Amino acid sequence: MVEAGDTARVLLCAGEPWDDFVAWSVAQGLAGVECLSGIPGCVGATPMQNVGAYGQEVSEVITGVRVWDRRERSQRTLHPRECAFGYRDSVFKREARGRYAVLSVAFALRRDGAPALRYGELQKALGEGAPTLARVRETVLSLRRAKGMVYDPDDPEGRTAGSFFTNPLVTPESAEAVTAAARAKGVLREGEAMPQWPTIDGRVKLAAGWLIERAGVKKGWTVDGAGVSHRHALALVNRGGTTRSLLAMAERVQSRVREAFGVTLEIEPERVG
Ligand SMILES: Cc1cc2nc3c(=O)[nH]c(=O)nc-3n(C[C@H](O)[C@H](O)[C@H](O)COP(=O)(O)OP(=O)(O)OC[C@H]3O[C@@H](n4cnc5c(N)ncnc54)[C@H](O)[C@@H]3O)c2cc1C
Incomplete structure (x- = not known):
């Protein structure tokens, strides 16, 4: 992690578990992925469908995607613009399907930033006041659990x-x-x-x-x-x-x-x- 002003730049390898990263960010007081709590899978898959939930999308904080280009047989870093992120969509699902193996993903998070409160169901569950990132994460996890949307092998x-x-x-x-x-x-x-x-x-x-x-x-x-x-x-x-x-x-x-x-x-x- 490198910090400059209010921005924390974090680089993660593709195989890191996504939710460990979210939990870590929240514990560090870094805003930007708190609503994406409890989504199963690894960091490298998140750009594929521009993972999103409860009013937040991973494309909001991705600054670069390091890939192995199978066609050119070389590594390069894709700018978010080249990733053509959309709703549950990206270049990886379309024109570049199968072309890139994601090696790492770079994120820019906000130090002491306010949580994203854009989703009605989440706002209602949180009630009045200014919730902390940790409270947003816990609330998202409990909303997801109620829907069976947190991976639980016993459920x-x-x-x-x-x-x-x-x-x-x-x-x-x-x-x-x-x-x-x-x-x-x-x-x-x-x-x-x-x-x-x-x-x-x-x-x-x-x-x-x-x-x-x-x-x-x-x-x-x-x-x-x-x-x-x-x-x-x-x-x-x-x-x-x-x-x-x-x-x-x-x-x-x-x-x-x-x-x-x-x-x-x-x-x-x-x-x-
Ligand atoms: C209970 C549950 C809840 C979920 N909730 C949400 C949600 O709220 N929002 C949401 O957006 N998704 C959700 N998902 C979908 C899923 O969690 C995401 O799509 C996640 O990113 C998948 O990660 P994975 O590592 O398991 O990838 P996989 O499912 O293994 O792969 C997904 C795709 O990405 C490709 N891929 C994976 N890693 C790489 C890599 N390093 N380089 C190149 N290609 C790669 C695979 O080839 C495949 O095409 C949910 C799934 C479950 C089971």
Whole structure:
């Protein structure tokens, strides 16, 4: 770690466990990754899908990604601009798919910075006042645990890849059409607002979990050993099924949402083989 003014520059090898880094940052009083507490996996994977949660994304603090370029057979450092970060997206998932092995990632964190409090559910759980980074981390972990989103080998609801669908990004007109469809179906009550967030590119992000539940998918719904989590509509859980039954379950959920709202949910986990 190198500090200059209020900025702490931290370089981490790709194989470091992500949450150890978050815990360390919070303990050091360094802000920038506190809302990304409890996400399983290693540092080197975080730029792949621009890991994000509770209103924060790793791209906000990445200053460089050191890679082995398999095509050029050399090492180089990618500037964040070259990583083309987007919502659960980056160049690593697109044009440069399979080209780079991430060796290390450089971050810039803020010494004594305020925690990022942008996400309604987190703000509500924290209540009034100015929470410390440690309190934000604990609150995020407890919200995640309640949804089975912290890896726990003893939790049968934890046999999941995390959120199975990304939040759809749609045009403002489509968002209005979804709201109208929800009202027409009677699943959006008078005076209730559909969760949605404007994005910087002019689109609107919808809440996939909300769409799934309002499309009539019940938590716990299970077919052939693959089911919707009892605690989190966005997560699919392995209850003794196969990959085929998991993907069939995903398709059932997608169909329900498509029929109800005309929105196609994208699958978040990468499928191999
Ligand atoms: C319970 C649970 C909760 C989750 N919650 C979230 C969440 O809140 N937000 C979120 O964004 N994600 C979440 N995820 C998804 C997952 O934790 C992240 O995608 C994480 O970054 C995966 O890390 P990994 O080391 O396991 O990578 P892997 O799953 O092994 O790999 C993911 C991809 O990255 C590539 N990759 C990995 N390391 C490197 C490297 N060094 N160089 C090049 N390519 C590499 C792999 O080839 C693969 O394509 C969750 C998953 C689970 C199981």
